[in-house]
Every structure is written in structure tokens, then in C-alpha cells.
Amino acid sequence: METTPAPPRIRLKDLCYTVDDREILSGITLDIAPGEILCVMGLSGAGKSTILRCIAGLVPATSGELLIDGVDLVGKQERELLPIRAKMGVVFQYAALFDSMNVYANIAFGLLRGPRCREFKKTPRAEITRRVQELLKEVGLPGIEKRMPPELSGGMRRRVGLARALATEPEIVLYDEPTSGLDPVTAAAIDDLIVRTRNTKGVTSVVVSHDMQSIFRIADKIVMLYEGKAQIYGTPDDVRNSDDPIVQQFIRGEIDGPIEIG
Numbered sequence: 589m590e591t592t593p594a595p596p597r598i599r600l601k602d603l604c605y606t607v608d609d610r611e612i613l614s615g616i617t618l619d620i621a622p623g624e625i626l627c628v629m630g631l632s633g634a635g636k637s638t639i640l641r642c643i644a645g646l647v648p649a650t651s652g653e654l655l656i657d658g659v660d661l662v663g664k665q666e667r668e669l670l671p672i673r674a675k676m677g678v679v680f681q682y683a684a685l686f687d688s689m690n691v692y693a694n695i696a697f698g699l700l701r702g703p704r705c706r707e708f709k710k711t712p713r714a715e716i717t718r719r720v721q722e723l724l725k726e727v728g729l730p731g732i733e734k735r736m737p738p739e740l741s742g743g744m745r746r747r748v749g750l751a752r753a754l755a756t757e758p759e760i761v762l763y764d765e766p767t768s769g770l771d772p773v774t775a776a777a778i779d780d781l782i783v784r785t786r787n788t789k790g791v792t793s794v795v796v797s798h799d800m801q802s803i804f805r806i807a808d809k810i811v812m813l814y815e816g817k818a819q820i821y822g823t824p825d826d827v828r829n830s831d832d833p834i835v836q837q838f839i840r841g842e843i844d845g846p847i848e849i850g
């Protein structure tokens with residue numbers, strides 16, 4: 589008996605984003621299944637952060653379709669985007685923690701000021717504390733509630749950023765360069781957490797990354813953006829075995845080849 593594949597959690601169909609007649613994203617089509625990890629790679633300026641911001645509903649795509657669980661974000665008003673944003677957690681580049689707030693307050697912020705704040709406003713303080721403790725345990729940093737972000741290493745900050753993004757139990761987590769600037773061992777620990785959130789909670793992830801090792805370690809699918817277009821979209825093996833010289837030059841990090849660096 590044939591099984592019907594699950595409908596995609598995220599679907600981009602011919603998605604375009606134009607600013608002043610300049611196509612920043614052009615005709616992007618891809619599907620992200622529930623629980624899948626999609627890595628977005630490409631040269632600097634290729635449109636990686638823009639695609640992530642479109643999916644987060646922070647940048648309005650100009651045309652095409654961008655469906656989250658079947659709901660099209662394109663052309664939606666800010667107010668209509670709120671329930672869709674509530675399904676998502678975002679881990680920003682360099683974690684973007686508030687330096688003047690301790691770790692507890694940074695994570696609780698995700699609950700009390702995030703897209704589902706109305707729900708959590710009624711939650712007793714003891715329950716919030718318990719939740720923050722649990723989240724810190726999940727990311728391997730139990731008991732650091734009172735520490736201030738400037739006291740933490742880069743890897744710890746990223747893990748606190750992930751705990752904050754996971755606080756509202758999002759179905760989708762978007763990561764903007766989660767391992768940039770980290771040593772290879774700490775980067776591998778962050779990768780492990782991304783995969784673990786998929787395995788234990790079924791989270792669907794979109795990861796923008798420059799870290800080739802990390803991409804091939806965690807990706808179920810990869811899209812390489814080149815001048816705003818999807819140069820290749822497929823499994824890690826599809827990318828490795830591609831005979832496209834642009835793809836090969838990029839993944840090997842070679843200077844010579846068809847890629848023109850702007």
C-alpha cells in the first residue's frame with residue numbers, strides 16, 4: 589500500500605523578493621517536511637538571511653507563495669501573521685541576548701514578551717522558573733540562571749539563545765548562522781542540539797550557515813542560493829555529487845572557477 593507523504597510544513601513556490609526593481613530572491617521553490625532540517629548556504633549577499641526573514645514573516649515576499657502549514661504569508665497583514673509567528677522560534681546570529689538581563693530573564697523574555705505572551709502572562713512565576721530550569725538542562729547548561737551574558741562563552745550564549753527560542757515550544761526553529769565564530773568542537777555541540785530538537789520534539793528547522801562541515805552533518809536537505817536563485821536544492825548527496833561547477837567550487841571553497849566574487 590502506498591503511503592501519502594505528509595504535507596510540507598513550509599512550502600515556497602516561485603517566491604520572489606524585490607527591492608527597487610532589484611530581485612533579491614528570485615523564483616525560489618522548495619518544500620520542507622515536518623521534522624526536516626533544511627540548510628541554506630551560499631556566498632555572502634546571496635539572499636540567505638533574506639529568505640530566513642521571509643519565512644519568519646519579518647520581510648514581506650513580493651510574489652509567489654510562502655505557505656506555513658498551508659497558510660500563505662504573501663500579502664498578509666501584520667496582524668494576520670501573529671498566529672503563524674507564534675509557531676516559530678528564531679535563533680539570531682551571535683544569540684542576540686540582552687546583556688543587562690541575567691540568563692533567567694533572557695529565557696523568560698521568550699515566554700513573557702514573545703508571540704505567545706498572552707498565554708504565558710497567566711502562568712505562575714514558579715512554573716516559569718521550572719520551565720527555564722528545564723530548558724537550561726536541555727541545552728546542557730543547568731543552574732546558570734543568575735549568570736549575566738557577558739560572563740558566558742560564545743558557545744554558552746548560543747545555547748542560551750537556543751533555550752530562549754525553544755521556550756514557547758515552537759514547531760519551527762529558524763537559525764541564522766548558529767555556529768559562526770565557534771571552535772569546531774563547540775560548533776559540533778550546537779549541531780547536536782539542533783538535531784536533538786528534531787529527534788525529540790519533531791521540530792522543523794531552517795539553518796542559514798557558512799559552515800560546510802556543520803551543513804553536511806545536520807542537513808536533510810540543502811539549498812544553495814546564488815545571486816538570489818536556488819542554484820541547487822536537494823539532499824546532501826545530491827549536492828556532493830552535483831556536476832554543477834558553481835556548486836562544486838562553492839563546497840570545495842576554491843578560488844578558481846565560474847563564481848564571480850562581488
Ligand SMILES: Nc1ncnc2c1ncn2[C@@H]1O[C@H](COP(=O)(O)OP(=O)(O)OP(=O)(O)O)[C@@H](O)[C@H]1O
Pocket residue numbers: 607612630631632633634635636637638639
Ligand atoms: N531591504 C533591503 N533593501 C536593499 N537591499 C537589500 C534589502 N534586503 C537585502 N538586501 C540586499 O540583498 C542581498 C542579499 O542579502 P542577505 O543579507 O540576504 O545576504 P546573505 O546571503 O545573508 O549574506 P551574508 O552571508 O553576508 O549574511 C544583499 O546584497 C543585501 O544588501
